[in-house]
Structure formats: structure tokens, C-alpha cells
Amino acid sequence: MSQYHQTISRSRLPPELLCIISSLSRHADLPALALTDTVLNGIATPLIYRTIHLHDYSTALKCLSTLALDKGLQTFGRDLAALVRSFFLHDSCRAIQYVGPGAGFGNLLAISVLRMKNLESLRTEDYALKVLLALLSSPHPVLRTLELMLYARLNPPVIDDSIQTLNLLMHAQGTLPQLLDLKVHVPTLRDADLTVVLRNVIAPRANALRCLSLTSQAGGFFLPIVFSLSLPSLERVEVGISELKDPNLRFGASVRSLAVHEPLLMLGENDYILPDDKCPLLEDLSCFPSTVSSFLSPRAQVRRPIHTLRLSYASYDRHLTDHSVDFVPEWSDISTAIFYTTFSAAPLKHLFFQVEKLRIPRLRRIIRHLQRLGSLVLVLMTSPEPADVHALGQQFIRHLPRLRTLRLSDVGYKLYGPNQAFAFARDVPLQREWLAEFARCSSALNRVAFTTEFEWEKGTDGAWYTTECVSDAPLDPEDVEGESSDDEELGVEDGHEVYVDDMDDDDE
Numbered sequence: 001m002s003q004y005h006q007t008i009s010r011s012r013l014p015p016e017l018l019c020i021i022s023s024l025s026r027h028a029d030l031p032a033l034a035l036t037d038t039v040l041n042g043i044a045t046p047l048i049y050r051t052i053h054l055h056d057y058s059t060a061l062k063c064l065s066t067l068a069l070d071k072g073l074q075t076f077g078r079d080l081a082a083l084v085r086s087f088f089l090h091d092s093c094r095a096i097q098y099v100g101p102g103a104g105f106g107n108l109l110a111i112s113v114l115r116m117k118n119l120e121s122l123r124t125e126d127y128a129l130k131v132l133l134a135l136l137s138s139p140h141p142v143l144r145t146l147e148l149m150l151y152a153r154l155n156p157p158v159i160d161d162s163i164q165t166l167n168l169l170m171h172a173q174g175t176l177p178q179l180l181d182l183k184v185h186v187p188t189l190r191d192a193d194l195t196v197v198l199r200n201v202i203a204p205r206a207n208a209l210r211c212l213s214l215t216s217q218a219g220g221f222f223l224p225i226v227f228s229l230s231l232p233s234l235e236r237v238e239v240g241i242s243e244l245k246d247p248n249l250r251f252g253a254s255v256r257s258l259a260v261h262e263p264l265l266m267l268g269e270n271d272y273i274l275p276d277d278k279c280p281l282l283e284d285l286s287c288f289p290s291t292v293s294s295f296l297s298p299r300a301q302v303r304r305p306i307h308t309l310r311l312s313y314a315s316y317d318r319h320l321t322d323h324s325v326d327f328v329p330e331w332s333d334i335s336t337a338i339f340y341t342t343f344s345a346a347p348l349k350h351l352f353f354q355v356e357k358l359r360i361p362r363l364r365r366i367i368r369h370l371q372r373l374g375s376l377v378l379v380l381m382t383s384p385e386p387a388d389v390h391a392l393g394q395q396f397i398r399h400l401p402r403l404r405t406l407r408l409s410d411v412g413y414k415l416y417g418p419n420q421a422f423a424f425a426r427d428v429p430l431q432r433e434w435l436a437e438f439a440r441c442s443s444a445l446n447r448v449a450f451t452t453e454f455e456w457e458k459g460t461d462g463a464w465y466t467t468e469c470v471s472d473a474p475l476d477p478e479d480v481e482g483e484s485s486d487d488e489e490l491g492v493e494d495g496h497e498v499y500v501d502d503m504d505d506d507d508e
Helices: 003-011 015-023 027-034 038-050 057-067 103-115 128-137 156-170 192-205 222-226 289-295 331-343 360-365 386-395 428-441
Strands: 051-054 086-089 121-124 145-149 181-186 211-216 236-239 257-260 284-287 308-311 350-355 375-380 405-409 447-449 456-458 464-466
Touching (some): 015 038, 027 038, 051 057, 057 103, 103 128, 121 128, 128 145, 128 156, 128 192, 156 192, 181 192, 192 222, 211 222, 284 289, 289 308, 289 331, 308 331, 331 350, 360 386, 386 428, 428 456, 428 464
Parallel strands (some): 051 086, 121 145, 145 181, 181 211, 211 236, 236 257, 257 284, 284 308, 308 350, 350 375, 375 405
Antiparallel strands (some): 447 456, 456 464
């Protein structure tokens, strides 16, 4: 068939079908699709810019240079910044660690955000103050989620620029009329002016704010900002444990999800019990393993209905935000934390945790606490042995009749490069073998991931399908060596194993 007839044939496809084809394409393939012809360009371009994740400095600089252009200078006269709905600038975009990108990068970022008038969610780990000033300097009527990570910089020009930006923010009059979720993290050093700025952002939305996270390495950041403010709609909160203990900080029954920013053991105590009137209807708890007992203590008068437990901030996220880089719990810590869920008013249904290695005997030891578990996310810092993954079927999944979702995360490898992953991350035939084994062990399981590269979903016909096209590019040579766990042997300190050592030794 001639090239002419191919073009005519494609042009006769209904636009709705072309939209479906484009929406099912991998994001990495959309630029090539947009170059096919003007029709597909008009369909693919909004999909390209709808959600933007920037992980490296070079790509971020090119992207921001494009978004910052005036509409008249854009191809086809389109305002590309107006197409952006979600924008995420990740920590890996720093050109130089602890110094950050230059001022030119910050200016491009501010101009781009200023033009993103249809922005719904934003996260940035650089030039957060500039971004906030841009948001308050022009209308952003549909922005609902905002996450700002402020880091200390050693570059004097950057420090001076931040001081000047903070002074401008003190006089900013703009508001974010649809803001529902706000997350701000600052370094050890804080500025009183920043407290005022954030309070001015929160106050107009105090009655509607649904999620609020205000954390600092030094603590004492949350209360000065929200003091005397009524937050009746607040459902999700992230706060330091030191502030949570403050009697002046009170959360009503509306709070269903709580993230505790630092572990109790770092403060030199681990016997604190949260008062019964704080978060009495808590359902979702995210904290370090050592903190779980503060919320689910056998000595508490009221049992909270916690059914979701996220240890060390673990979650299944494909954009480098689903594990704690500086703290990997031991298996003994995980076992003890899960033991305390027996003191919850609700069965444990969703569990997220991170460990160094996949250990089948350790998983077997916690099975009795997981009989109602519906989903499990396991973040691993070392690539599992294929035999251990296969053994998950008979040794673990078979004993959990309600488990519907199982995800293994290799995000720890992604920290060393986007093309790093578990050794079997793109081995589709091997993963199909494991899925067949899992299917023989459970009829309930319908969603599985062996990597953050892609997931598997069981269709109505009983067959397994990938959620997206699997890359056939070879992985980079592995240069991340796993370290042996300190709890290689099951004999651990008395304070931890006391709640779990009554399991049968033949589980080994």
C-alpha cells in the first residue's frame, strides 16, 4: 500500500478512535505519535502535557523553557502551559546536591507555573517560594493539591533570592480558592515570616481544607501556623510526634488518616500513648514501626479502627516517593508493629512496609495477623531471588483468602537511575510463570506488580494483562549491592521479639 493510501486510511478513522489509541499509548511514545500528522498532534499534545514528571535537570530545563514561551511563539499558537493539569518537579532535578539549579532555572519555573492556569496539582522540591509566589500572583482557580519542599541551600545567591521572594510573599494578596490538600516541609532553620505566609494561605480555606501536612526537621512547625484556626473538614494530617503530644493541638473525629513525621525512638522514648480524644476514629496510620504502639496500645481505653498501616512511609509510587531513603526497618521491627494491630477496632486490610530483603519465613510469621488483608505493598532494597518470588504463592498467598492486590516495589533501585530495576523487572515470561502459580493458590488475587515498571491485572476471562506496554530496553548493569540484614538470625533483642517469638520454629 502506498504512503498516500496509508495517510488517507488513517484520516478516515473516527476522532474518538484516535483519542482511544492515543490514551492507551505509553507517555514516552506520545511525542512520536504527535509528529505523525496535525490530527494526531492535536490529540497527543494535550496528553503529553497533561501530567508532567521531571526527574533530571537537563530534561526539566528544556521542558520549562518550552512552557515559559508566550502563546504566540508556540507551535500552532497553542498555550502549552495551559494544558498542564499536574506538575511534579522531583528532588533528582537538582543540578548540584545541596546547591540546586541556578537562578535562571528558578525564573523559568516561576514563569511556567504562572502560565499554568488550569493546574490542579503541583509538587516541587526546588524554588518552592518562587512557585508559591507565582501561584498567588495570578489566578489558579482549580488548584486543589499543593506540595512544597523547602531545602536549605549553600549557594549565597540562592539564599538571597529566597529572602527577597519571602518578602514579596508577605505582601501577596492572592488566594487559592479551591485548595484542598496542602503539604509543606521545611529544613531545620525556619523563618517567622514563612509562618505568617503559610497561615495566610491556609486561613481562607480553613473550613474546606481536607489534607494538611506541615513538617520540619526541627519540629514545632505545625502548631504556630494553625493555632486558633478551625479546621472542621480536615481528614488527613501529617505532623511531628512531638507536636502531636502537645495538648494545645487537637484534632476532631473528622481526621481519618494520620502520618507521623518522626519515630518516637529518635526522641528517646517509646512508651507514649496517644490520648483517647485525639483522632478517635483514625483509620489510616503512616509512621515508623516504633510509633505504632502509641496508637494501638493494649493499655489504651479506646481502640481506634485502624485498618490501613503504612510503615516508614512506604507506598506503591512509580515516581521515587515510596520509601524512606535513610531508614530501612528490620524484619523484627515490622513484626512487632504488625502485632499491635491486634489492638485495633478494625481488622488490618491494607499494609505497606519496606525491608532490605524478601524473607519468606518472616512473612509466614505474620500471616496470622493478616487474615483480612486485601492489599500488600512491599518495598525491597535488594532484588529478590526468583525462587523466593515463586514461593510467595504456596508459602504466603495461599494463606490469605482475601488478598486481592500484591505489589513489589523496586523504587530503591530507581534512585540510581531510571533504567535501574529488579533483575526480572522486564522479564514478562518469567512473571507469567509466577502469576500462574499465584492463580493456583488464590482465586481472589486480581492485581500484581513485580516492579514499578508496570503492573498486571486479571481480566474477566481469567487471563493476566499488563497495564501498559512493557519496555524492551535492557536494564542498566546493576551497581546496587544489597546489604545483609542485621536480623539474619531470628534471635533479636528481647524488646522486639517478645510479641512474635511464639510462632512455630518449623516456619523457618
